[in-house]
Every structure is written in structure tokens, then in C-alpha cells.
Amino acid sequence: MKLTKGMTLLALVMTTHFANAADVSVPTDSSLHVDADAKLKSLLPPDITQRGYIVAGTNPNTPPTTFFKEDNKTLAGREIDIMNAVGERLGIKVQWRDTGGFDNIIPGLKTGRYDVALSNINATQTRLKQVDFVGYYNASRLGIISLKSANIAPFTAFDAVCGKEVGAGAGTTQIMRLEQASKACEAAGKQPIKVAVFPDRPAGVQAVVSGRVPMFFGPYEGLSWQTKLIKPLALSGEIHVDDAPVSVAFPKDSPLEPAVQAALNSLIKDGNYQKILDHWGIGFGAVTEAKRNEEIFK
Numbered sequence: 001m002k003l004t005k006g007m008t009l010l011a012l013v014m015t016t017h018f019a020n021a022a023d024v025s026v027p028t029d030s031s032l033h034v035d036a037d038a039k040l041k042s043l044l045p046p047d048i049t050q051r052g053y054i055v056a057g058t059n060p061n062t063p064p065t066t067f068f069k070e071d072n073k074t075l076a077g078r079e080i081d082i083m084n085a086v087g088e089r090l091g092i093k094v095q096w097r098d099t100g101g102f103d104n105i106i107p108g109l110k111t112g113r114y115d116v117a118l119s120n121i122n123a124t125q126t127r128l129k130q131v132d133f134v135g136y137y138n139a140s141r142l143g144i145i146s147l148k149s150a151n152i153a154p155f156t157a158f159d160a161v162c163g164k165e166v167g168a169g170a171g172t173t174q175i176m177r178l179e180q181a182s183k184a185c186e187a188a189g190k191q192p193i194k195v196a197v198f199p200d201r202p203a204g205v206q207a208v209v210s211g212r213v214p215m216f217f218g219p220y221e222g223l224s225w226q227t228k229l230i231k232p233l234a235l236s237g238e239i240h241v242d243d244a245p246v247s248v249a250f251p252k253d254s255p256l257e258p259a260v261q262a263a264l265n266s267l268i269k270d271g272n273y274q275k276i277l278d279h280w281g282i283g284f285g286a287v288t289e290a291k292r293n294e295e296i297f298k
Contacts, residue, residue, distance in 0.1 A: 031073070032085070032279070040089060040262050057114035061102075063222065065221070068248075089266055090259055090260075102169065106249070121133075134248045143160075148233065158181035164193060165193075165214055201219075209230065215237075
């Protein structure tokens with residue numbers, strides 16, 4: 001795992017930054033660069049080729065997904081690297097926008113504010129009714145953090161948190177999974193899980209650090225990263241689920257989808273995709289093919 005130079009504890013926990021208007025382009029920093037492929041560029045929709053750039057939305061959260069660097073204005077992370085490499089392979093620039101919250105992503109896609117969105121977005125059948133997807137990261141490993149001082153025995157199943165309070169980010173699939181697990185607890189004659197909803201992952205992590213909630217549930221890669229850098233935290237739970245991949249999201253029936261899918265598969269084939277994931281210490285989540293929409297769920 002490589003850590004961004006100059007990263008502070010505050011940046012890791014809160015990723016605090018000045019507000020960025022949704023239509024203001026945000027600078028980024030990529031960990032590697034790739035060559036363009038003229039044949040793939042020909043797949044771009046004419047209006048995007050004429051415009052000269054793809055508009056990508058993201059909700060800056062925590063490393064290693066997407067976050068603001070110490071300068072409080074430059075985005076970095078897995079999502080940035082992946083989509084910037086897609087743009088380079090297609091021979092077109094990517095302009096990034098801060099969506100101002102995870103819940104703003106799908107509405108922003110539906111209104112055409114963004115051509116694509118990348119923000120640790122799991123493809124689901126429910127979301128597929130509103131937006132389209134191209135999958136690019138295996139999200140089947142999830143984590144639950146707590147304070148080391150709580151001395152919680154390591155666990156691998158939700159029944160370990162029956163009757164306890166667990167936080168998760170608003171609008172995420174983790175909320176749904178906790179609610180399902182809570183029903184299973186009750187069906188087994190145990191106390192339900194008390195689900196605490198936070199605006200985002202940084203707020204939930206800070207709540208654990210401050211002792212406001214005992215546990216927080218989220219993507220394994222992000223929570224694992226933080227436990228290595230925020231000493232009071234421990235990764236107590238490692239939950240494996242049968243989940244669809246984290247995906248690039250698009251407006252429904254976007255003509256951009258074939259180009260992005262082809263570029264992703266090109267990056268997978270030539271090894272640059274794996275280099276990106278390995279740079280962030282999350283190579284375990286690599287997929288062998290970028291699938292699209294319904295084929296994701298087969």
C-alpha cells in the first residue's frame with residue numbers, strides 16, 4: 001500500500017474540504033498514465049468528441065476510493081485513477097465534479113449533469129431501473145470497525161452484532177444489508193441491530209473515534225486503510241457478501257457506455273488496471289472483465 005505524501009489524520013478521518021459547486025471542475029492527481037487507442041476513441045459519441053471532455057461526478061470520501069489531498073482541492077484515489085486512465089485510453093479529457101453528497105449522484109446522472117459517476121457505487125437491480133452500469137471492482141468484502149479499546153472479538157458474520165448499534169453511510173447498500181441482517185437477528189430470536197445513519201463514511205468513522213457509536217460498517221478497503229493509520233481503530237468484522245461489483249454509473253441508455261466498457265477491458269488486458277489497484281493496496285478486488293448492465297448480475 002502506498003500512502004499519499006503529506007496526508008494528515010484530519011484528511012483521513014474527515015476529508016474536509018472547501019465546498020465545490022457541482023459545475024466547477026476539480027483538479028486531480030493520477031498515479032499512472034496510459035496511451036490512447038485510436039480505434040477505441042472512435043467509439044465515443046460524436047457530441048462528447050466535439051465537446052472534448054467527459055464530465056465525471058464523485059463524492060470525495062476517504063482513501064483509497066476518492067479523497068481530497070492535503071491541499072484541499074486536488075482529488076486522488078482509485079476512482080480518479082480508473083476513470084482518468086479510461087479517458088486517456090479513449091484520447092479524451094475527464095473533468096471531475098464534486099457531487100456534494102452520495103445521494104446527489106443518481107439525480108445528477110438523470111438530469112444530465114454528469115456523463116458518468118464513480119463513487120464506490122455498487123450495481124444493484126433497483127439502481128439499474130434509474131441508471132446504467134459498467135462494473136470494474138469486486139466489492140464482496142466489507143468491514144466493520146470499532147475502537148481497539150472495546151476489545152471486540154473478530155467476527156465474520158452479522159449475527160455477532162445482533163442487539164448492537166452499527167453505523168453506515170446514507171444512501172449506501174450497507175444500510176440495506178444491516179436492515180436485512182437486523183431482520184435475521186429477530187427471526188433467530190435475538191435483538192435487532194440498531195442502525196445509525198451518517199451523511200458519509202468520514203462522519204461515521206469520526207463517530208467511532210469519538211465514541212458516539214461503537215461500530216461502523218462499510219467497504220473493506222477504505223476501513224482497512226484507516227485502521228492502519230488511525231491508531232485507536234480496529235477492523236473487528238470482515239463480512240463477505242455475494243455482491244455485484246462497484247461500477248461506473250451512467251444515465252440510462254447512455255451512448256458513452258460501449259466506449260468506457262471497451263477502455264476498461266483494454267486496461268484490464270494490458271495490466272494497467274491491476275497496477276492502479278495495487279498502487280492503492282487493493283489488488284484483491286480486481287475483476288477479470290468489465291461487464292455491463294444485466295450481464296453484471298449473471
